[in-house]
Amino acid sequence: MSTGVAEKTQKTVGGIRRTFAPWNDPQAVPLIRYQNVTKRFGEFTAVDNLSLDIYEREFFALLGPSGCGKTTLMRMLAGFEEPTEGQITLAGQDLVGTPPYKRQTNMMFQSYALFPHMSVWDNIAFGLRQDRMEKGAVAARVEEMLKLVKLEKFAKRKPHQLSGGQRQRVALARSLAKRPKVLLLDEPLGALDKKLREETQFELMDIQMELGMTFLIVTHDQEEAMTVADRIAVMNHGKLVQVAPPAVIYEQPNSRYVADFVGDVNILDAKVTALAPGLVTLEAEAAPGMKLTATQECEAKVGESVALALRPEKLRVELDPPADPNVNCLTGTIWDIGYLGDLSIYHVELPNGTRVKAAKPNLTRMVERPITWEDKVYVSFTPDAGVILTR
Amino acid sequence: MAVKSGARSSGRWLVVTIPYLWLLALFLVPFLIVFKISLSQDAIAQPPYLPTFDLSEGWAAFKDAFGELSFENYGYVLSWDNEFIEAYGSSLWIAGISTILLLLVGYPIAYGMARAPKSIRPTLLMLVILPFWTSFLIRVYAWIGILSPEGLLNQLLIALGIISPDAPLQILATDTAVYIGIVYSYLPFMILPLYSALEKMDETLLEAAADLGCPPFAAFWKITWPLSLPGVFAGCLLCFIPAVGEFVIPDLLGGSDTLMIGKVLWTEFSVNRSWTVSSAVAVLLLMVLVIPIVFYQNLQAREVEGR
Amino acid sequence: MRKGLSWFNVTSIALGFAFLYIPIVLLVIYSFNASRLVTVWAGFSTHWYWQLFQNEQLLDAAWVTLRVAFLTATVATVLGTMAAITLTRYGRFLGRTLFSGMVYAPLVMPEVITGLSLLLLFVAVGLDRGFWTITLAHITFTLCFVSVVVQSRLVTFDRSLEEAALDLGCTPFRTFFVITLPIILPAVVSGWMLAFTLSLDDLVIASFTTGPGATTLPMRIYSQVRLGVTPEINAACTILIAIVTVVVIIASVMTKRQEMERQKAERMAAAEA
Numbered sequence: 001m002s003t004g005v006a007e008k009t010q011k012t013v014g015g016i017r018r019t020f021a022p023w024n025d026p027q028a029v030p031l032i033r034y035q036n037v038t039k040r041f042g043e044f045t046a047v048d049n050l051s052l053d054i055y056e057r058e059f060f061a062l063l064g065p066s067g068c069g070k071t072t073l074m075r076m077l078a079g080f081e082e083p084t085e086g087q088i089t090l091a092g093q094d095l096v097g098t099p100p101y102k103r104q105t106n107m108m109f110q111s112y113a114l115f116p117h118m119s120v121w122d123n124i125a126f127g128l129r130q131d132r133m134e135k136g137a138v139a140a141r142v143e144e145m146l147k148l149v150k151l152e153k154f155a156k157r158k159p160h161q162l163s164g165g166q167r168q169r170v171a172l173a174r175s176l177a178k179r180p181k182v183l184l185l186d187e188p189l190g191a192l193d194k195k196l197r198e199e200t201q202f203e204l205m206d207i208q209m210e211l212g213m214t215f216l217i218v219t220h221d222q223e224e225a226m227t228v229a230d231r232i233a234v235m236n237h238g239k240l241v242q243v244a245p246p247a248v249i250y251e252q253p254n255s256r257y258v259a260d261f262v263g264d265v266n267i268l269d270a271k272v273t274a275l276a277p278g279l280v281t282l283e284a285e286a287a288p289g290m291k292l293t294a295t296q297e298c299e300a301k302v303g304e305s306v307a308l309a310l311r312p313e314k315l316r317v318e319l320d321p322p323a324d325p326n327v328n329c330l331t332g333t334i335w336d337i338g339y340l341g342d343l344s345i346y347h348v349e350l351p352n353g354t355r356v357k358a359a360k361p362n363l364t365r366m367v368e369r370p371i372t373w374e375d376k377v378y379v380s381f382t383p384d385a386g387v388i389l390t391r
Numbered sequence: 392m393a394v395k396s397g398a399r400s401s402g403r404w405l406v407v408t409i410p411y412l413w414l415l416a417l418f419l420v421p422f423l424i425v426f427k428i429s430l431s432q433d434a435i436a437q438p439p440y441l442p443t444f445d446l447s448e449g450w451a452a453f454k455d456a457f458g459e460l461s462f463e464n465y466g467y468v469l470s471w472d473n474e475f476i477e478a479y480g481s482s483l484w485i486a487g488i489s490t491i492l493l494l495l496v497g498y499p500i501a502y503g504m505a506r507a508p509k510s511i512r513p514t515l516l517m518l519v520i521l522p523f524w525t526s527f528l529i530r531v532y533a534w535i536g537i538l539s540p541e542g543l544l545n546q547l548l549i550a551l552g553i554i555s556p557d558a559p560l561q562i563l564a565t566d567t568a569v570y571i572g573i574v575y576s577y578l579p580f581m582i583l584p585l586y587s588a589l590e591k592m593d594e595t596l597l598e599a600a601a602d603l604g605c606p607p608f609a610a611f612w613k614i615t616w617p618l619s620l621p622g623v624f625a626g627c628l629l630c631f632i633p634a635v636g637e638f639v640i641p642d643l644l645g646g647s648d649t650l651m652i653g654k655v656l657w658t659e660f661s662v663n664r665s666w667t668v669s670s671a672v673a674v675l676l677l678m679v680l681v682i683p684i685v686f687y688q689n690l691q692a693r694e695v696e697g698r
Numbered sequence: 699m700r701k702g703l704s705w706f707n708v709t710s711i712a713l714g715f716a717f718l719y720i721p722i723v724l725l726v727i728y729s730f731n732a733s734r735l736v737t738v739w740a741g742f743s744t745h746w747y748w749q750l751f752q753n754e755q756l757l758d759a760a761w762v763t764l765r766v767a768f769l770t771a772t773v774a775t776v777l778g779t780m781a782a783i784t785l786t787r788y789g790r791f792l793g794r795t796l797f798s799g800m801v802y803a804p805l806v807m808p809e810v811i812t813g814l815s816l817l818l819l820f821v822a823v824g825l826d827r828g829f830w831t832i833t834l835a836h837i838t839f840t841l842c843f844v845s846v847v848v849q850s851r852l853v854t855f856d857r858s859l860e861e862a863a864l865d866l867g868c869t870p871f872r873t874f875f876v877i878t879l880p881i882i883l884p885a886v887v888s889g890w891m892l893a894f895t896l897s898l899d900d901l902v903i904a905s906f907t908t909g910p911g912a913t914t915l916p917m918r919i920y921s922q923v924r925l926g927v928t929p930e931i932n933a934a935c936t937i938l939i940a941i942v943t944v945v946v947i948i949a950s951v952m953t954k955r956q957e958m959e960r961q962k963a964e965r966m967a968a969a970e971a
Contacts, residue, residue: 078598078602079601079602080598080601080602099601099606100598100601100602101600101601101602101603101604101605101606101607102604103602105602106602106603107598107599107602109595109598109599111593111595113593113595113596113598113599114599115596115599115600115614116618117617117618126600126603126605126613127603127604127605130603130604130605130609131604174599174603175602175603178603178604402870402871403788403870406780406783406784407780407784407788407791407797409777409780410777410778410780410781410784410841410845411784411793411797413777413837413838413841414781414797414800414801414838414841415800417816417819417834417835417837417838418800418803418804418838419796419800420819421815421816421818421819422815424815424818424819424822425811425814425815425818428818438821438822496714496717497714499706499707499710499714500710500711500714502707502710503703503706503707503708503710503711503714504711506703506704506707507703507707507711513950513954515711517946517950518715518718519718520946521942521943521946522718522719522722524895524942524946525722525938525939525942525943526898526899526916526935526938527899527901528899528901528916528919528920528923529722529725529919529935529938529939530721530722532725532919532923532927532931532935533721533722533724533725533935534721535923535927536724536725536728536927536932537721537724539927543724575717575718575721578714578717578718582714628806629805629806632806632807632808633806633807633808633809635808636807636808636809636810636811637808638809638810638902639901639902639920642924643923643924653808653809653810656810656814657810660814660906666818669814670814670818673810673811673814673815676808676810676811677811680808683806684803684806684807687802687805687806688798688799688802688803691802691805691846692798692802
């Protein structure tokens, strides 16, 4: 890929990304439809009456802890598992009963599953040869794929002669070679180290845009899901908890589970004391007598218990009280400080013993930190910083 | 490294030396003796061959003895007038056919075992190994009672009306009985290497093949079979090499016309009492088998010592 | 698609095991036959077992065989374990190729060759043939089997355990007995059992290397079998099969129980944590 192409792609990426939201378009026809799908293994229910639509050209992530059913959901699309109940359609075709080798999906396996007795070239050509593609066309497609993943020089090698990162690229090239309707990625970057993983995430996004394909990725790594995906489905116990674009998942989680699973969060138990349109007044258990406000609508009634979720980076820690009276403010003591280089994380103990985390970017090269252990501090946040969670 | 400093310790030296010397004295030296005797002549003496090297009679006598060595026995063994060449050929043929039969019988069993649920695999494995722990002789013996003209197989076939009582199948004392005996006795040796190769195989490779459009039967030939080849080679060599020199099975189950070199060697040694000819037969047998043996050794060393 | 057996798998396993076991089962059944004709069933009888226990030749042979097998297994286990350590731990040394060749070759070497060559050695050095020559011969070929069994355990052995012991001040010699041996013990024990059975089972090598007064059980059975099938031999075989089966089953039950106890302990430890 020359730099010129890369730049051009980058530009269109931004353009498409901003406007790409078929899930909000009632006219759009989903490419993949899970309808009331249940999968049981003996007594264990891996996927529980789940319905989900995924659209063409979408980069969709299934996120959840291990055992939440995300992998089973993907394997049912590939055809390795059959749903116990429900229907799965791909481009309008019912998939149930179709064996994996007749489905237009391809998968990149977590273990890569590269055929150890075949060269890189033969691995990539394997799927094309199954389709009885004509020789010249196979060669052309393999070369194209090798170029795409920048492995032209390694075509003759066997998988065990490659590094982990190179194997990952071969697996990707092999699963892309047939131009499947959907590419399934099962924890594709799990075996790579952090730096390589981050680079590869961006490459995956570029490749997806360039080929205009639909990608479905399974991961337990929330940062990975946030980086690559157009939409994320957070799963737990075989059910979808929330399906939304990354920013919505992060800033407007619909439950304690999602808030807690995606990113770092402080959850304060609180009671609703007053309700006005677009404004909720609360009293936190950790700060009795203090009036807290949140600018949002709320399903809960006055007197009900809710949770106020606050991301660490939305909290300000200062030695002096905030000047603005509309800002919510708690008091506490610095209990611990974690210096991460770019950020410092302050652990503040509130009067009732609850600890909250606040992240502060280190904008200047400070030798001494002005805030230190056991300082009395003010923790403040604006009314739009917190999210009220009723679930 | 700490372990390397142990290199100079006498303990380490002993660990290498004792088995090394043992094998030199009781495995390598005997072969040299066999080779030497194969170049000697029969004699009515104790030991029954000439010359004997005896340093007590002085260096000159020792040197003279060298002059008496000759390749005469090899000429005898390799002459078309005697049945030795035929016996080598027929041994290789019988061992080869048996090995193919073993592979055909053993592969589906090993394949089924490797695909069985993990929980029952140890039991299946034990059931394959168990007959191996019972005496080889007993297992061959059991077939005599089954295959003989008035044996259980003929009784069953007569009772089912498949053959008439007047014309029982003559299986015992034929090459067919030898094939059955070899396949039966060597089956665990074929199954075990095949099983360990098939069991090691990553099942996701088959999923990957299916995902890329390859139906199960084709996937077997493109993925499973090539990846099981080390097991196939190990199993075939493990069966073929000893089968070539097999003595008990052709002796008990084969007929008088079943010609196998192990039996010939034994007859030459114990009936004709020619130690020199039997040594020549042994040396030639070893030369026939040296290529498969070396091949097997390399395979085994790679397998056991890892890479 | 991956779990579960197809009908083809089940059929091939079932047919395979039927092939392996039917001859043995028939042999056992006919040892209880009242008739002298092995192939005609004439009612249940334990007659041949009583006959067997009065056959002194057979009992003598059994006693010789057991002594040879016990001695063989014990020495072969020590030598085989040493060979295994040499091949897995010592890397390159002078003559390694020859050594590893001598360890693996006897696994496939036709017995007639091994037997003949050992006999000629014993004659050449003027050793009286009998009990001791059989034992020496058996040690030589069984030690290779022990070595392979122990090696396969040693290659999966976590070397850092030994390094930890050395680091904590244990001498290499003590490390072997305190750390290595207890961990590879199951392989050593199964090596011993393998050597014992191979020695018990061997006919050809024993026939070559034996001398007057030392007849092993397989040799005795073989000479009787050549004269024809008799229910007495069936009875002898049945007893051997019974012993082996009981030992193997006890061994596997014990391993299984150990494994289960270990898993239970691990679960409890996990629950406590």
